[in-house]
Amino acid sequence: MADATIIDGKAFAATLRERVAGEVAALKAEHGLTPGLAVVLVGEDPASQVYVRNKGEQTEAAGMYSETHRLPADTAEADLFALVDRLNADPNIHGILVQFPVPAHLSQDRIVARISPDKDVDGLTVLNAGRLASGLPALTACTPVGCMMLIRDALGGELRGKRAVVIGRSNLMGKPMAQLLLAADCTVTIAHSRTVDLPAVCREADILVAAVGRAEMVKGDWIKPGAVVIDVGITRLPSLDPEKAAQGKTRIVGDVDFKQALAAAGAVTPVPGGVGPMTIACLLQNTLTAAKRIHGLEG
Ligand SMILES: Nc1nc(=O)c2c([nH]1)NC[C@@H]1CN(c3ccc(C(=O)N[C@@H](CCC(=O)O)C(=O)O)cc3)C=[N+]21
Numbered sequence: 001m002a003d004a005t006i007i008d009g010k011a012f013a014a015t016l017r018e019r020v021a022g023e024v025a026a027l028k029a030e031h032g033l034t035p036g037l038a039v040v041l042v043g044e045d046p047a048s049q050v051y052v053r054n055k056g057e058q059t060e061a062a063g064m065y066s067e068t069h070r071l072p073a074d075t076a077e078a079d080l081f082a083l084v085d086r087l088n089a090d091p092n093i094h095g096i097l098v099q100f101p102v103p104a105h106l107s108q109d110r111i112v113a114r115i116s117p118d119k120d121v122d123g124l125t126v127l128n129a130g131r132l133a134s135g136l137p138a139l140t141a142c143t144p145v146g147c148m149m150l151i152r153d154a155l156g157g158e159l160r161g162k163r164a165v166v167i168g169r170s171n172l173m174g175k176p177m178a179q180l181l182l183a184a185d186c187t188v189t190i191a192h193s194r195t196v197d198l199p200a201v202c203r204e205a206d207i208l209v210a211a212v213g214r215a216e217m218v219k220g221d222w223i224k225p226g227a228v229v230i231d232v233g234i235t236r237l238p239s240l241d242p243e244k245a246a247q248g249k250t251r252i253v254g255d256v257d258f259k260q261a262l263a264a265a266g267a268v269t270p271v272p273g274g275v276g277p278m279t280i281a282c283l284l285q286n287t288l289t290a291a292k293r294i295h296g297l298e299g
């Protein structure tokens with residue numbers, strides 16, 4: 001079979017960011033309102049540093065207000081909560097994102113519970129997660145929303161009745177991804193580390209979303225011929241060039257064996273340049289949506 005289409009998430013994301021920037025400009029002109037995003041990073045995970053920097057730059061490029069709070073790895077819960085409380089009350093801030101993972105002494109669940117659902121641009125609070133599951137308007141996790149846009153585009157909008165398999169069951173990715181596919185009338189399976197015969201489950205999928213964080217786990221013979229394959233994984237491995245590897249140079253791979261997927265799938269996202277850029281573009285969109293809702297400009 002011919003090689004799969006490579007889904008250009010980077011280009012799709014650039015278009016989405018431009019659309020958001022246009023809406024931001026209109027919101028400023030008509031209502032004097034500038035959407036604001038606060039990103040909180042606890043500790044110094046180097047991969048997180050890259051995302052946090054990209055988020056800050058792209059937020060400003062879209063005409064939004066951006067704040068980045070870098071806290072030491074040993075920050076006490078009370079100090080982090082005090083910051084979240086301030087951001088919840090700050091009229092210039094409409095979106096709050098605390099980057100995960102956080103150091104082990106902090107509880108992700110307790111942090112999420114502290115964030116105002118109105119500013120919860122990750123869609124992680126029980127209110128937003130429950131609203132999504134109930135089919136009500138909700139701030140919804142950025143990566144699944146970005147994946148849905150790519151899936152719809154790849155399938156020309158024809159999702160009804162399709163078999164979808166999501167590998168991974170996290171609150172930030174697997175669960176909301178499954179909810180969005182279900183809302184689009186797919187027949188949805190959530191697979192995970194305890195799933196029996198995962199390759200066979202994956203082979204059923206017209207739409208396969210891999211979000212487990214295990215480098216190149218999904219092989220070509222796990223993929224139904226012609227399927228749409230969305231690779232959410234992002235793992236840093238040493239460079240293939242031993243000299244560069246010795247200098248600490250890395251390469252990024254996804255959860256899907258990309259070369260094998262190219263021969264089997266109908267369409268596949270690359271890593272990098274696939275889902276990652278969509279996540280940030282959707283974060284900007286969520287911040288815009290949150291700003292409008294907080295000011296009563298949108299249901
Ligand atoms: N509360 C929270 N919300 C998140 O949404 C969240 C998080 N924590 N923790 C970490 C993960 C990961 N994540 C990415 C965002 C952008 C890229 C991205 O832009 N990737 C580019 C560049 C990759 C690179 O060069 O490093 C690409 O794939 O092309 C990747 C990964 C958001 N996450």
Ligand SMILES: [Mg+2]
Nearest residue numbers: 271274275276
């Ligand atoms: Mg990607």
